[in-house]
Amino acid sequence: MDPKKLMFNCFKRYYRKNPDIVVPNNIKQREFGFILFINDEMIRHTAFPSREELVKYLKEKVPRHAYYSTAYYVDPSAPDMASKGWLGADLVFDIDVDHIPTDCKADHDFYLCQDCGGISISGEQCSVCGSSRIKxxxxxxxxxxxxxxxxxxxxxxxxxxxxxxSSNEIEIVFSGHRGYHIHVQNKDILELGQDGRREILDYVRGEGIDFRFLPGFNIPRKGSKSISASIDSRGWPGRIMRSLYNIILNLNENNFHEILSREIERDDLEYILENRSFFLEELENPDKGYVNLLKLRRKTLLALLESAVDFSKVIVDEKVTIDTKRLIRLPGSLHGKTGMAVRKILFSDLENKSPVDYAIVFAENEYFKIKAKFFPRHILDFKIEDKKGNGYIVVPKYIAIYLIGNASEIVEAIEVI
Amino acid sequence: MEETVIFTLEDKFKYPFTAQARDHIRKLNFSIDDLALPIGRTVLSLAKKRILDAIRREPFAKAEPKDIDLEIGLLSFPTSIIILAQVSDERLVRVFAIYESKKVRNFLEEENTRKIVYIARNGLGWDIRSGSRKFNLAIRFHYYLTYQPEYLGSWKLVNKVLHDGYVLITRHELIRLIEEFSKRYIIKACNEARISRLPESLSIAIEEISREWASVRAKYELPKILSRVDENEVYPPCIINLLNLVRRGENIPHSGRFALATFMLNIGKSVDEVIDLFRTMPDFDENKTRYQVEHLAGLRGSRIKYSTFKCLNMKSLGLCVKDCKDIKHPLQYFYRKIGRKYGSKKTNV
Structure with missing residues (x-):
């Protein structure tokens, strides 16, 4: 069985069954873009007068990837950006776990040599042929x-x-792959330029917080320190103090390397652990003053506060937020790398569910026997085991599609069982 | 009950970019043909004076017209914009816009806070909340982001208290935001002003301004930044060498431009002042230079403010001209000299 053909057929059946495509507001002012199965070229400058027309197109073309513009244009189908007539853009954030360090990556990520097809675990060069052309x-x-x-x-x-x-101005979308797209539709940010968007971006990621300027903190090089911010303060000052509380609450001998992103002296750590209850009490009742906290040396205090910033900052991909002419995935379409659906979800779904619960499309009780050079040990909710050690595995359909979509190079043979 | 603010004709004259002032101007129904009338000639001469004051950087107190009819004074504002639009020199427009907006700041600093809030709210349409504590003012964040004069330090949004869509700001910061608004308002107005015909009286005024501007433009083109300190005493030899090359209009390598621009930015020169340094370069392109200098100042891209090369790197780039004893960085040289001469390490020059 040809893996790519299998994938195409699955996508085709999906689009023909009238899937739940969620069209953006003002569809007529949006540009759409698609990548089909035949090549990697992006078809751009497409526009649709209505949802019906868009759905018809999806059924006919069966795209591998489908996108729309976060921007609104007078003429979204104009062939170059200058003549489209930019009217404004939604504020969009891309949270992609690829940008966030996690230790499970060792369980599933690997490197593929572009020359010999060899697999390596480290990213310097191919462990088989020594080539540096590795992906x-x-x-x-x-x-x-x-x-x-x-x-x-x-x-x-x-x-x-x-x-x-307000919560109804915020749209939450599972990206179909490694994270979430958060869209904000609000008239005040519509015409905001790149500089303003970067300020918002830096705000959410705590970038550039400087305790010389942030209200509520006075930690000079010389002279006495004071902090007037508390766990009830508004904005970043309160967020930092609440994080600090959590850090001190959870800190112990074994986890301080993980919890503190900045180093502190050993004796300071011991002091904090010994007096933890006093620290917590004064953070809960700041009226009595931060006696213990301010006793710490300046360097330690700053390390704690900076760790608190790292503890609550949001890691987002900066390009997506700053670019006011960006294309973003269409909710309801399929992601060509995973075969999962891009899904608009409710806040309660974000809180309580995993994308495995709502984004897996090819959930039929159908199994495939796959021969491959190498397998990630753990993807989505599935543990892959080559039980016999002969390069063959049996996986459900959604995992088979994910393996083909993400790295067809490693798949040597596939058959239905 | 909140006390009402009375926005007088004098206020409209001081803040001609407010909705109230523009409305008043509209109602006066004054056309460019009226410039030929005796009253129009007064308007025209006031408009010219406004521009000349800016070119000559007259102190505001001296520039303040005495005993004038405020409506005539008000009309001189749009008239000066029409003149500038016709002279059509970007640099002059900026000189005028900066001068006028600084004048606005000056006026605002004398007002009580309630009046300032009134201007922001009713004159510019901004969404402002006012309370009673030190950070007693809050502005809806998108107005803040639009008129934020800088993206660094205490101006950076992340170093502000933001809650429920409002940024807490001080009275002084609100004044700076209004100043920035007025500057951009003037630049935009000058770029957009169009007139159907050019009456004789107006074209004479345009000629006069053009002539005056041509005679002083060169002064603006050479760095005025060294007015208060003797550069030969405080700048390191490598920077003096680069400055001399630039002034002679000699093309210096990219690394030299980088060193010079970052040095000047680091000692507190503005982006505009640094751009002006490079005007004499044979391949000067204002937009390109602006982009690059803003980048170096940390206003663009990565938002990293670049420092000058340290001496070791200056040497390897061939930019070092003399071995300065005990100096590892050109900026260190500067601060030492400034410290010795003016008693403080980081004097604002």
């Missing part, structure tokens, strides 16, 4: 998706409590 093959598992979800929740908290957006 990283990344996969997602439920752990990765959980980390992405955590960052999406942090982001939404900032968007609502700091920026004051």
């Amino acid at each position: 990283k093959v990344t996969w997602v598992c439920e752990r990765c998706l959980d980390v992405a979800r955590e960052h999406a929740l942090r982001l939404i908290d900032i968007l609502i409590s700091d920026f004051g957006f």
Whole structure:
């Protein structure tokens, strides 16, 4: 069986069964882009007058990837960007676990040599032929998706409590792959340029926080320190103090390397652990003053505060937010690398469910026997085991599609069983 | 009950970019043909004076017209914009916009906070909340982001308290935001102003301004930044060498331009001042230079403010001209000299 043909047929059946395509608002002002199965070229400058026309196109063309513009244009189908007539753009954030360090990556990511096809675990050069033309093959598992979800929740908290957006202005979309796209549709940000968007981006990722300027903190090189921010403060000052509380609450001898992103002196760590209850108490009741906290040396205090920033910042891909002419995946379409659906979800789904619960499309009780050079040990919710050690595995359909879509080079043979 | 703010004709004259002032100007129904009338000639001469004051950088107190009819004064604002639009020199427009907006800041600093809030809210249509504590003002974040004068330090949004869509700001910061608004308002107005015909009186004024501007433009083109300190005493020899090359209009390598621009930015020169340094370069392109200098200043791209090369690197790039004793970095040289001469390490020059 030809793996790519199998994938195409699956996508075709999906689009012909009237899937739940969620069209963006003002569809007539949006540009659409597609990559088909025949090659890797992006078909751009496409526009649709209605949802019906778009769905008809999807059924006919069966794209491997489908996108629409976060921007609104007078003439979205104009052949060059200058003549489209930019009207504004939604504010979009891309949370992609690829940008967030997780330790499960060792379980599933590997490198594929472009010259000999050899597999390596480290990324310097091919362990088979020594070539440096190697490509990283990344996969997602439920752990990765959980980390992405955590960052999406942090982001939404900032968007609502700091920026004051209402929950119905925020659209949450599972990207179909490694994370979430958070869209904000609000008239005030529509015409904001790249500089303004970068300020918002830097805000959510705590980039450029400087305790010389942030209200509520006075930690000079010389002279006495003071902190007036508390766990109840608004904006970043309060967020930092709440994180600091959590850090001190959870800190112990074994985990300080993970919990603290900046180093502190051994004796300071011991002091904090011995007096933990006093630290927590003064953070809960700041009226009495931060006696213990301010006793710490300046360097330690700053290391704690900076760790607190790292603890609550959101890791997002910067290009997507800054680019006001970006194309983003269409909810309801399929992701050509995973075969999972790009899904618009409710806030409660983000909180309580995993994409494995709602984005797997090819969930039929159908199994495939696959021969491959190498397997990731763990993808999505599935543990892959080559039980007989002969390069053959048996996997359900959604895993088979993911293996083909993400790294068809490693798949040597596939058959239905 | 909130006390009402009375926005007088004098206020409209001081803040001609507000909705109230523009509305007043519209109602006066003054056309360019009226410039030929005696009253129009007064308007025209005031408009010219406004521009000349900016070119000559007259102190505001001296520039303030005495005993004038405020409506005539008000009309001089759109008239000066029409003149500038016709002279059509970007640099002059910026000189005027910066001067006028600094004048606005000056006026605002004398006002009580309630009046300033009124101007932002009713004159510019901004969404402002006011309270009673030190950071007693809050502005809806998208106005802040649009008129933020800098993206560094205390201006950076992440170093502000943002809650429920509002950024806490001080009175002084609100004044700076209004100043920035007025500057951009003027630049935009000058770029967009179109007139159908050019009456005789107006074309004479345009000629006069063009002539005056041509005679001083060169001064703006050479760095004025060294006005208060003697550069030969405080700049390291490598930077003096680069400055001399630039002034002679000699093409210097990219690394030299980088070193010079980052040095100047680091000692506190503005982006505009640094751009002006390079005007004499044979391949000067204002837009390109602006882009690059803003990048170096950390206003673009990675938002990293670049420092000058250290001496070791200056040497390997062939930019070092003299071995300065005990100096490892050109900026160190500068701060030492400034410290000795002016008593403080980081004097604002």
